[in-house]
Amino acid sequence: QVQLVESGGGLVQPGGSLRLSCAASGRTFSSTYAWGWFRQAPGKEREFVAAISWGGGVTYYADSVKGRFTISRDNAKNTVYLQMNSLKPVDTAVYYCAADLSNVPGPSPERYHYWGQGTQVTVSS
DSSP states (O other): OEEEEEEOOEEEOTTOOEEEEEEEEESOOSSOOEEEEEEEOTTSOOEEEEEEOTTSOOEEEOTTTTTTEEEEEEGGGTEEEEEEOSOOGGGOEEEEEEEETTOOOOSOGGGOOEEOOOEEEEEOO
């Protein structure tokens, strides 16, 4: 059984930064895989934030976070990161990491096979 565990969420003031991490544990993946980050605000649908391929050479970002968020990964640690800068109140949401065993990073949540439990990010003064 594979488990994805996020960490790094919390309360931050507008303009501040947070770094989310997500580590895979348990039975290791037998093939290469892409990572994705999604978020869900209260009363809204889950939305795509960012994704990255196995080698890190392909990344995708939602327009709303482009230039402010950076996704990266450490395959030796089975971990993905989301560096979030210049945070805004609209970024407040539960953030989820997900793994796609087809290693084709993209914005559709249906293609991801494993999901973390989520970590709360609150941007407020």
